[in-house]
Amino acid sequence: EAGVVQSPRYKIIEKKQPVAFWCNPISGHNTLYWYLQNLGQGPELLIRYENEEAVDDSQLPKDRFSAERLKGVDSTLKIQPAELGDSAVYLCASSTRTSGGTDTQYFGPGTRLTVL
């Protein structure tokens, strides 16, 4: 079974430029997450999708960040314009509910963003 796929793996941009990250979740996983991971820290949730619906975007800085998950499969996270402080790793994860009452999340390799 293929895992969560993310691209690009690395991205270097100048500040004020736009950037986009793409995620393809595990087949059949209806829940998709975008996390921000700063150096030496644990991941922090940016947005969670249940199918096409963003059910929790309370931590997404909406002035510059946007996300979409058309057709409830792939997702794109965008930053426009990027700032120096956005340099971090952006992780995508997906999950599906189990009979056990929780949804174990599986992570992609992440995109390391460097803003110069």
Add this chain to the structure above:
Amino acid sequence: AQTVTQSQPEMSVQEAETVTLSCTYDTSENNYYLFWYKQPPSRQMILVIRQEAYKQQNATENRFSVNFQKAAKSFSLKISDSQLGDTAMYFCAFHLSIYGGSQGNLIFGKGTKLSVKP
């Protein structure tokens, strides 16, 4: 609000020895799940082990086992027969039970950097 605390920023262990990573958490809920994730230098986050709070028996996955103390809100990870490939960041994480009526999100600790030395 739930919080997860990992008090050991870095640890090291000799190959083939045993090491224990600590994690404490805070919640007022009764139904939840706890996880340990491993993140090697290549960056992909991998699930190591998970524990359901309603189960008294500690979870075990090969060389990895946990010591779950619900009353103390403690969830430590023991790695036996440490191998060089165990070198990684280890994150403890908490998730409310879906059946508890409030799904919440996965809450991570800050991580422990484990180095296994030959």
